[in-house]
Amino acid sequence: MKKAICVFLLICMAFAFAGCAQACKTDNAKIDLGESERYTVADRQAAVDYIVTRLFHNNVVKELYAVRYAGDARSQEEQAYYVDTEQLAFDEIIVFLTDFRTARGLDAGSLNPNENYTDYAYILGRETGGDWEFVTGGYG
Secondary structure (H helix, E strand, O other), rough: OOHHHHHHHHHHHHHHHHHHHHHHOOOOOEEEEEOOOOOHHHHHHHHHHHHHHOOOOOOOOOEEEEEEOOHHHHHHHHHHHHOOOOOOOOOOEEEEEEEEEEOOOOOOOEEOOOOEEEEEEEEEEEEEOOOEEEEEEEEE
C-alpha cells in the first residue's frame, strides 16, 4: 500500500513539474511601470500582475522579456476610441507593451510559433477602482 502511494505521488509530482516547464518563463522579465498622472503605481502594478499571471501563464508564450506602460497618452487614446464606439462599459483603459517569444508548437491564430514579438500591446479595462480585465491585444 505504501509503495502504491509513493508511486502515485511520484507520478503526480512528474505531471506537476511537466506543467511548470510548459508555463511561460517570467523570472527575468523587465517590468517598467513608467510615470502616470492617471494611474497610481498600485494601479499599474495590478495591471502588470494581471498580464503576467492571467495572460502569459499558458502554452502560447514561452518567455516574457519585458512589460512596460505605454503611457497616459496612449491609454487615453484607446479609452477615447472605446468610449466613442461604445464597444465597452469600462471607465478606465490602460495599455502595456510587451516583448516575448512564443512557444514552438504554437497554434494560436495570429501569432507564429517560436517567434519574438516586440511592442505587442495588451489593453486592459476596468470600472473605476475595480479589477483589470483583458480587452484586446496585438499591434495597431
